[in-house]
Each structure stands twice: as C-alpha cells, then as structure tokens.
Amino acid sequence: MIVLGIETSCDETGIAIYDNQRGLLAHELYSQVKLHTDYGGVVPELASRDHVRKIVPLVERTLQSAGLDKQGIDGIAYTRGPGLIGALLVGSSMARALAYAWKKPMIGVHHMEGHLLAPMLDNNPPSFPFVALLVSGGHSMLVDVKGIGEYRVLGESVDDAAGEAFDKTAKLLGLDYPGGPLLSKLAEEGETGHYQFPRPMTDRPGLDFSFSGLKTFAANTIRSCDGAHQTHANIALAFEEAIVDTLLIKCKRALKQTAYKRLVLAGGVAANKRLRASFENATKSGAFEVFYPSLAYCTDNGAMIAYAGCQRLVAGQRTEISATSLPRWPLENLSPLKNV
Template identity: 50%
Template sequence: MLVLGIESSCDETGVALVESNGSATPLLRAHALHSQIAMHQAYGGVVPELASRDHIRRVLPLAQTVFAEAGRQLAEVDVVAYTRGPGLAGALLVGAGVACALGAALGKPVLGVHHLEGHLLSPFLSVDPPEFPFVALLVSGGHTQLMRVDGVGHYEILGETIDDAAGEAFDKSAKLMGLPYPGGPWLARLAEQGDAAAFRLPRPLLHSGDLDFSFAGLKTAVMTQAKKLGDQLEARKADLAASTQAAIVEVLLKKSMAALETTGMKRLVVAGGVGANHDLRRQLDAACARRGVRVHYPELHLCTDNGAMIAMAAAMRLQAGVAEASPRYAFDVKPRWPLDALQAAA
C-alpha cells in the first residue's frame, strides 16, 4: 500500500510517500518540505493568509519532487492522506482540497489525519523506531502533552499545558529578548554561550503533584528580568537565554520522569519541534539511562511539521485497522481538534 501524505497545517508545506507491506513498520520512500520562515520573518510571526497562498504554490511542485525521488508514479498511489487538523483553517483547506482532488482524479480513497498523531508516531520513521507501549512527550510550539500510548489509536492524556506550550515559551521569551523570528532556535543557540544559573527563573507547576504544565508565568518572569536589565540586556542576553532554556527543560524533564514512574513504563518517545532541542535531548538521555529507560526521537529533520509524519500516521492507522480511507471527496477541516476526541472516535 502506497500512501501519499500532505501536510499544510501552518507554515510548512510537506509531501511524502510511505509504503506499507503487511505487518511491518511502514517505510518512508521520499519526502520534500518547504518552510515559510523567510516569508513570515518580516512580520514577526505567521500571517495566515500568506501561509495559505504559499501552500497553494508549493504543494504540487513538492509532490513532483517526491515522486521523482521515489521513482514512483502518481497512478501507483493507493491512499491520499492529508492533515485535517488542528491548525490554521485556510492552510488546512489547501492540503485537504488538493488531497481530495487527487483522490477523486485517481479514483483512490482519502484519509484525514490528526496533526498531533502525526507527531506522536513520527519516531517510527527513525532508524531506531520504538515499540508499544510507551510514554510520549509531545512538545511543540502549540502543544505540550504527556500521553500513555498503548498502540495506534489508543492514547491516554496524562497531563497537558494549561496555558502556553513549551514552544511558545521559547518563542515568546526570545521575542522579549529581541531575537529574530522564529525565536526558539535562536534562543537555544544563544543559550550555548550563556550561564544557565545566572538568573533564577520560576519552574511553574514543577511540584504540583500532577503531570500538567504551565509556561505563561515563565514568560512573564523573562519579561520582568529583561526590563530590570535595561541597557545591560544586550551584554547579559546569553545568560538570560540559558536560564530560560534551563527552566523549560527542567520542567519537561521532571514531568516526563514522573510520567514514567506513574505508569511503570520503560520507554519514552519525544516528538514535536521542541524535541530537536539539544539540551533537552542531552538531559533526557542521561536521566533515562540512569533509570534503564529507552528514549526515542524522530530524526532531527523530521521534528518540525512534515508530510512524512502524516503519511506514516495514515499508513499505521490503516494497517492497525483503526481507520478506513474514504472514497467520498467532500471534506472539512478541524482547526481545533483535541487528541482525546480522536481517541474516542478510534
């Protein structure tokens, strides 16, 4: 079964081909990705209308690139998958419209995929794929969640953010320091030059006794500290970046270890854009090694939004029998779509 996946939920256009054979883990045959970072940089954030228009320009050329790289033909596709939500409504409509048009033209079924499930299953694209069951830390610009994952479509949310996600804390803190968009990667690079103990910033909900997260208070503390520094901010920016990253990473680390202890599991999966953070990986690797826990990540180039994770999620859902591709080509999108709603549907 050859699955074509299309991702267009925000500011990256992704297309990929994944092939499923029997019960083995599906294989990535080719993928291509275009990031809109340069286009949105002038505005300091994603402009939804511009994002949607750029998806229209990029998706078909990217598809041509993928088919050429894989040495396959459009007519060989068995299922066309696309991101149905969550995300920007206009951006989602582009991917959904293209996918359903291709499906109708080919006479092949289509399948709408949950964006977060794509991230959750993306480590199965790596050279060291995990095995079920596991605890998952899903950590990105819009979401921070801990989940128990017993199989495809069998997810239990253990804890989640009650306000800003970890990725938002990185990006918003970076903006307060005057770093370019998107701020998270810039802050992480700058933090390598700073002293993580220079400023004692809060670790919200670190000792709450549950597995929920909160990062809005940290952002406020960074803003307060930046104002206190005043003219000295430029000279102390690396220290403030390092202290901010240390606070975020400590919370993610401690909550993840608590989730492993609560569930008794010995396998951790980390997915989402913040999962590419080197300090987070280093500390998680060390903590898991001490506890005899295996930890899995997506390949670095597959941490951000991409078509490969959408094609993989579709292939795994179909293979597990928890979803059925549809020959109906009328479509809708779900800009807001909680992952536990998907669990209920499964």
C-alpha cells in the first residue's frame, strides 16, 4: 500500500509518501521558523495561514518527487491531533478533499504515535516491546509500548515539557527562537563545575517529569550572574546536563519497572547531541539498547505520519470524512493493531 502522509500539527508542513513494500518514496518539509522568530514563539493564526499557502505546492512536489500521480496513491494519512486546532484543520481539510476527489480511504493519525514509530523508518528498527521517551516542545512522556496502538503512559510532564523548558531558558539567556538548539550550541562552549542545577523529581519514586522549577532555578541564576558570554555558556551547559540527567534517570527507572531491554527516544529533543551521547554511554553497561529516529524524522514531519497511517490502513482501519480534529487526544485511547 502506498500512502500520502500530511503533517500540520504546529509550525511545520510535512508531506511524504510511504510504500509498505519499498519504504519511504518521497519526503518534503517546510518550516515556519523564520515566520515566528520575531514573535519569540509560534503564533497559531499565522501558522494556520502559512500551512494554507504551502500545503498544495508541497503535495504536488512530493508526488512529482516520487514519480506518482493520484492513481498511484492507495490511501491518505493526516495528523488528526493533538496540536493547534487551526493548523490541524488545514491538514485534515486537505486530506478530506483528496480522499473525496481521488476516492481513496483515509486515516487520522495521532501525532505522538507518529513520533513514537518514527524509528521504524530506519534500517535498524526496534522490536516490540520497548519503552519510548517522547520529548518535544509540548510533550515529555514515558510510554510502555507493547505493539502498535498498545500504549500505556508510565509518566509525563506535570508542567513544562523538556523542550518548552529549553526554549524558555534560552529566551532568558537572550537567545532567539527556537531557543532549544541555540541553547545547546551555547552549551558546547560551557565549562563544567561552575553551576550545579537540580535534577527535578529524581529524589522521589515515580516516572513523572517537572521542569518548571528547573526553569525558575535557571532564571534566578541568570539574574544573579555577571552577564558575560562565558558565564551564560556555563549556565547553558549546567541546565542542559540537568535535563539530560533527569531524562536518563527516569528512563532507567522505566526500563527496570517494565523489565524491557529496548528504549526508543523520539521527538524534537531526541536530536540533542548531549542527550544522544549520554544515552549511548549508558548502553555500554549492556543493560539496554537505545534507538533514535534519523535527525530528519525527530522534528514534526510527514514521513512518520505516512508510516503510522499506512500500518493502520493496511489493518483495515479508516477515518470517516466527517471526523473532527482533536487538539487534545490521549495516546492511550488508540486502538491496537493485533495483526501487524
């Protein structure tokens, strides 16, 4: 089955075509970063309008890149939620229009399931079951994954997600949007030993995350420092180390709790160099394996939606054209695919 995937949950327009026999055939992505930089964050109305402008040309370009036309597409997958409602509506409207005009089945995909399954696009995909750490600007959660659609949330953010804490702390350091990658780049110039940041909620049982207090600690540290570039680099390093250590501690707990030997890291923060290096180093003990998506599939993208949608379409699942978008959609509400 060849599936056209459409991703418009936030500020990236992603279109891809996935074939369950040959793999990913084409992948196009447009980022709105420059559009939102002046505002220091995503402006929902502007994001929706930009999706409207870009989505049709991107679909046409993706089809051309794959050497296909509408006759070569067997199904449409789109991000149904969670996300910004206006952005979601652009993608769902496009999917419904194509499904109706081309007389093809369609499926609404959960955005976080797309991230969770993104490592399946690589040459060395993980086998089920595994623990997944989903870390992005809006989500930080640990999930027990027994199979596609068989998800149990083990822990999640009670306030700021990891990516959100990165962006907010970067703003306090005077860095542009999106701040997370810029903070990580600044941290590369940092020197260890100057600051010690807390590892929130690691001194008590449980798998939930809380990064709001860490952000406040960073804010107080920044306000009381001398403002020099090297000082800011030292603070960025200490902050990043605290985030990475906290995530690793929680992941080890989740692996111990489930007795699994495989860990998947997915979402935008999974592209962080220090995070990957730290987790890779932890695997040297032989206690577990770690899997990541390729960097191109860490951020929001159409490839992960096309893949996840393809699995559900092959299993016979469908979404009605009248279905509404879901800006909030619990991951555990998804139906399992027993035959995949």
